[in-house]
Amino acid sequence: MFHRKISAASIIVVLLLMAMKVSAENKVLLIGIDGVQYERILALNTPSFDRLNLIKAYTGGVQWHKSEQRTVSGPGWATIMTGVWKNKHNISSNDDGAANNYWPSIYRYIYNANNQAKIYGFSTWGPIHTKFFIGDMDILTRHAEGGSDDDNLNRTLQVLKHESPDFIFLHLDEPDAAGHSHGHGQAYDDSILRSDRRLGLLLDEVENRELQLGENWLVLVTTDHGRDAWGKGHGSQTQKEKTIFIASNKPLNSNYKQVAAVPNNSFGGLYNEPAQTYIVPTILSFLNIMNDEHWGLDGLPLIGSITATKVYVDIGGKKCGLEWDTNAGTPITLTKNEHVAKFDCDGNADPLFIRGNKIYTNIHGSGCSLQWDVDKGTPLTLEENEHVAKFDCAGHADLMQINSYGMTTTINDTSCGFQWDADAGTPVTLGRNEHVAKFDCIGSPDAMELSELKVE
Template sequence: GTLISAYQGGERGGYNQTPTISAPGYNNVLTGVWFNKHNVPDNSIKAPNYYYPTIFRFFKTQYPDKTVGIFSSWEDNRTKLVGDGLAQTGNIKIDYKFDGLELDTIKYPHDKARQFMAKIDQAVTDEAARCILEQAPDLSWVYLEFTDDMGHAFGDSQQYNDAVIAADKRIGQIWAAVKQREKQFNEDWIIVVTTDHGRDPKTGRGHGGQSDRERSSWIATDANPLNVYAQKGKASVVDILPTLATHLGISLSDDQKRELDGVSLLGKVSLYNVEAKRTDDKVNLRWLSGEDSGKVKISLAHTNNYKQTGKADVYTLLAEVPVNKGSFDIDLSQYPKSDIYKIVIEGTHNTVNRWIVNKK
């Protein structure tokens, strides 16, 4: 396996800066986009923008007969973030679900030390491992909470370290079920482990801000071979959705590719780590090339239909340039005035996007 350093929180001070809080952090992972698109800024999850589908919806839309599972110590992950059974999510059906234990205060009485969450995490792990071994959902998500509880309660401490070790053992239990499936049925699985946020730099108790430590995340995976971006680029948690899409054979439409903020860690990659710097009406685009030859198409839209209605934006092709050029300049004065400009760079193997948002 490989441990990849990755970031949460979008870009510090940028149009897609995202609070380093649980629900936004996991929705970044699930949708492959940041808060400016998915619209989940906190744990109340009041109005998610379901025009940005989760990996579960992408998968079930293409493979309706295949199965998915969610095993979680927090019910909102399934009911609100993924939107199980909601009209707005196309009535997506989660085939195997095991959650809501935190609402059962009879079986899991809530003690102040929150040891009940350790018991719930273990129950969730047991069921996930059993279901993977016996039913083998094609795509599963397991969420464990106890480490975060211990961080809030004790900060940087032995209690927190012990909780991390316990989580590691639980993940090992799930991984053992995966390995057993591979051995017994010759199936091709990958496991991807990540986290929703870091912790505050002073005590390790809180989170939500944009310090390096709060933005700090990671991706642990046995997927291989990892590509040049995974090895040399600056990865983030929004890369998980396109990585899973590559492994699972999910085809995305051009409109969907133009909105995704992540880049797959598997397979060929044309370009990555794009920056757009604006000075007055001039925009300088820079990127790193993942291949020696080939071209990229650079296009511009001055609407935001996809976010507002789920319908496609109309893009104007500006130029086609060699991918290894690594930069391009745009003069916005040549185009209609707008509060937003959406720039996409489409390579042979992947598409990346940047927004230029006028600050009101």
């Protein structure tokens, strides 16, 4: 029998590789392929896409709501890069300038968490960098705009082969150009097949890094919009134009479906699928840098567990849950983006995300936060010291003090308690079993029960 003599140096190398495997660094490659029709991926022979977990998703925000946006590249890529809709990032067309930096890009989120991170961005469609996120270019280790898809593919492959990236965003544009020129047909299909081959080269290089270096890579692939019935155009709120995809080398869960506030079943149930807003939270969760503030984004992670909380109070001997609307709609809307918070005594509470000292919920595809007012005043005052509580979907959460005994916030330098009624009764009743929630600034908060819901 042949016995190989193992040197001490070899043992050390093996042990080092084992250690790297145990404490593998999490890294991300985000690939955007512009204008790819989800249905054509399913119809064509795409062996590289077949290596991934492919799920249906949507773009364009929620029709008739504040989040609605055109199904064109500018708003689409801004949403993919920020995790919020155009009412927050402010990009409504391909010609807009810089996005609202109150809602940072994924570049900025990663840099803020680790300013030594190696971040790369290569975009065939230049405006993503030259217009919308031009303020982030100085934090990138390297970036490029324009050129061909193969130019930017090769830049990405070189980084994967020879450098130590933490995050790479690659934008490829050929399918969108082919669609605009030819519509549906052989030329468009061929552009998807070439994109699939490029994807295969990237997946091979990622898998090689995992094998050789012990790294742990999340690969996400998506598109900014679908196409109209002819394949040449896009921009409207139709099911084909709103339907996109998210693909990943990791399993993507559907836990978010169990913590949605109220489903919207338009477009054949498309709103029950994740949106492009879920990409940023998924990346942040994978990189272990998702913090309390990120629950105000307009999406939820597709990786890992989600912990939600339900809030109940006792009203007239009934267990009443904190909600924002009724079964069919909102009983009182203060403005287009504000929804009255209430306690519903029919027995169901909407899931909330209590993170730090803020409260969020998902209302029609937007991360909405519990508040008592807008800007400088209260949209609805019940009495001098009573303020209606509401969920505001513009993205600014008021600070709360939250415990099992109650919920308080500071209003005009006064500690105000979360309640459902006034001294003698209910100041506003929406229905027989619905009571407006309010902050009362002259008494003590009502006792509450916090019930945790953990979705694995």
